Amino acid sequence: MDETAVLLSRLQFAWVIGWHILMPAFTVGMASYIAILEGLHVVTGRDVYLRISMFWIRIFSVAFGVGVVTGVVMPFQIGTNWSRYADAAGNVVGPLFAYEGLTAFFLEAAFLGVLLFGRKLVPPWAHFVAALMVASGTLFSSFWILAANSWMQTPAGYEVIDGRFFPKDWIDVIFNPSFPFRLAHTVTGFYVNTGFVVLGIAGWLISNKRSVEEARVMLSMTLWLLTFLVPLQIFLGDQHGLNTAEHQPAKLAAIEARWNTERSFPLALFAIPDPANETNRYAIEVPYLGSLILTHSLDGEIKGLKAFEPDDRPPVAIPFFAFRIMVGIGFLMLALVATSLWLRYRRRLFDSPWFLRGSMAMSPLGFVAVLAGWVTTEVGRQPWTVYGLLRTVDSVAPSLKGGDVLGSLLAYMAVYLIIYPSAVLIAARLVRNGPATVPVPVAPIESGRPSAPVHVELLQQGKSL
C-alpha cells in the first residue's frame, strides 16, 4: 500500500467534495425559499414575491448547474480511488448513493423544467407545486446522501461476511444512530447558509438603493426565518454532539482536544494540540464548561484520546480548530439575529448602515461554517472509512501510486479553479442587475425544457443587458 496514494486520495476527495458541497449548501435552502416565495405569491397575490422569486431562480440555476457538473465527478471517485471501500461496502451504501442519483435525476428531469421555463405554460398554483417538488427533491437527495454518510459514521443494520458488509435490515441501515441528528443539523445548516446569502445580498441592494422594495421584503423575511433557525441550529448541534459522544467518543475527544478521561473537565477555548506528547500547549480553558456542554452535567465524564490506541485516534488539531470555526460563526450569527430583533423593535432595521454592512460581511460565512462542520465530522471519522470497521488505508485502490493521484489531483484543481470563479462572476452579474422593480411581464418561452441550468441565465441576462 502506497501511503502517499492514500494521503493524496484523501486530499483529492476533500477537494472535489469540498467544492461540490458548496452548491447543495446553497441550492437546498434556496429551493425551499423559492417554494415559499411562490407560495406567498399564490396566496397573497402580491407581485413583489414573484419578482424576488424570479431573481433568485436565476441565481439558483447557476448554482444548480455547477452542482450537477461537479456531482458527476463524485460517484466515480468511489471507484477510481476508493475501490476497496466500494467492494467492501457497496452492498450497503451502493443503493443509498444510487437513490440519491435517481432522485436528483428525477427532480432535474421532471420539475426543474417547469420551474425554470414553465411560468407561462402552467397556472401559478402548478408553478408553485413544481417549486415545492424541486424543494422536496433536494431534501430527498440530502436524505439519501446523508444516510450513506451517516452509515459510514455509525454503521448499523449490517453483517460482515468475509470482510465485506451485507445489509440485514434496511431500516436500521438508513436510520442509523447518527442519521437523524446529522440530517437535521446539515439541512438546517444549509437553510441558515442560504438565509445569510439572501441577507447579505438584500443588504447590498438596500445600501446601493437598488430594487429597495424587493430587498426590504427579502431582508425582513429572511431575518424572521433566521431568528427561528439559528437558535434551532445551535440546539441541533448540541444534540448532535451528545450523539457523537455516545457513538464516536474518539472523534469527540479530538474535537475537544481532551487527552485524559476525566470528570468535571474544562472547555478549551484555544489550544495547540501536541499529539507527540499527548497534551495541549497554550491552552485557554474555562473550568467545568466542557462537562456542562458535552454531558449536560457539571461532573460528567468523557473518554480522553489516551483511552484509544494511537492507531485508532483521529488527527486532533484539524477537528479541534474546524469545530471552533463552525461554532464561532454560529454565535456570530446568533449575535446578528439578536441585533436585528433590537433594530426591528427600534424600527431601524433597514436604515442602519453598519447593520447592512455587517449582513454583507457575514454573507459568505455560512459556506465557511458548512465546510468547517464537514471537515470536523469527516476528519474526526478518521482513521476509518466505515467507523471502527474499515480503515481508510484499507479502502484505497491498491493499484494506485502516489504520482498517479498527484496527477489527477492537479488536474481537478486546475479545472475547478477555472469553473468556480467563472460561475461566481456570472452570479455576481445577476446580483448586480437585482430583481426587477416593476411588475414583470413573464418572459417568453424559449424552450420547454431546462437546457443547461446555467445558460438560462445567460439568455435572460443577455436580454436585460
Next chain:
Amino acid sequence: MNTLSLVPVWTLILGAGIFFYVLLDGFDLGVGMLYGFMPNTKSRNIVMNAIAPIWDGNETWLVLGGLALLAAFPLAFAIIIPALYFPILVMLLALVFRGVAFEFRFRDAEHKTFWDRGFSYGSTIATLAQGIMLGAFIQGFKVESRVFAGSVFDFLTPFSILTGIALVFGYGLLGAGWLVLKTEGEIQDRARRYGRVCLGGVLIAILLVSIWTPLMSDAISKRWFSWPNILVLSPVPVATVLVAGITWRTLNGASQSGTFIGAIGLFALSYSGIAISLWPMIVPHHYTLDQAASSPSTQAFLLVGTLFLLPIILVYSGWSYWVFRGKVRPDVGY
C-alpha cells in the same frame, strides 16, 4: 430461502442504461466534434441549438450507469473503475469543460473562439477516452483476490487506441445523423459529407475490431466460430453489412432521418456483438454477472424505487425530445 434472482433484471437495466447513454450522449458528443468543422458563427449557433435543450439530460445517464454498476455489481465497479483511472479522469474533466464551454460561449464574447475550441476538443477527448475504456474493458484487466492488480497505464494498448478512434468515428456518425435530421440546406450538406467520412471510418474500425477480438481471445473466437454458433450468430455480421449499405444510401439520398436511424442500427449491432463476445462476464476473464452481483437484498431494495422512478424519467425524457422535434431555426434564442 429460495429467492428469485434479480441479476437478469439488473443486467437488463444496466445494459439498457449504458446503451441509452452511448446513443444519447453519443450523438451530442458527435455534434460537438463536428461543431469544430463548422465554417462560421451562424452555422455554429445552429449546430449548438440542435443539441442545446437535451444534452445535459443525456449526460445524467452516465451518473445513473455508474451508480447502478456500484449498487448492482459492486465487485465489477471496484475492479473496472480503478483500472480505468486516467481515461475516467480525462473523460470527466473533458465533460466538465465541455459543459461549461457550452455556457460561457454565449457569455464571454471576446473568448468565443477559446470556448468554441473547448467545446469541440472537449467533446472529442471525452469520446476518445470512452472508446479507449471500451477497448481496455474488452481486453480485460489483471485481477488478483478481488482487486485490480495491474498498473494504471495498462489501459493503453494498440487495441484500446483503435477502439478509441473507432468511437470517435461512431459518435461522429451519430452526430452527423442528428444534424441531417435537425438542420437543412448548407449545414445538412456538410453533415452528409462528414457522415460519409465517419461511416467509412466506422466500417473499417468494425472490421478491424471484429478480426482482432477473436484473435485476442480463444473464448471469443469459439463463441463466434464454433458450430452451431456460427450459424445462429451469422445474422449479426450480415445485418451489419446491410445496415451499413442502407446508411450509405441515406447519406447520398434525400432521407432526413435515415442516417440517424442507420447509425443507431450500427451501434445496436456492434453493442450486441460485444455483448455476445463477453457474455456472461462483467469483468472479462474473471467474474460473471452472477459472481459480481450484490446481495439479493441490495438488488431488491434498489429495484423497488428504480421501477417506480425509471419509467417516469423515460417518459419525461421522451416528451422533451418530442417538444423539440423538427428542424432547428437559426433565430431560436439561446
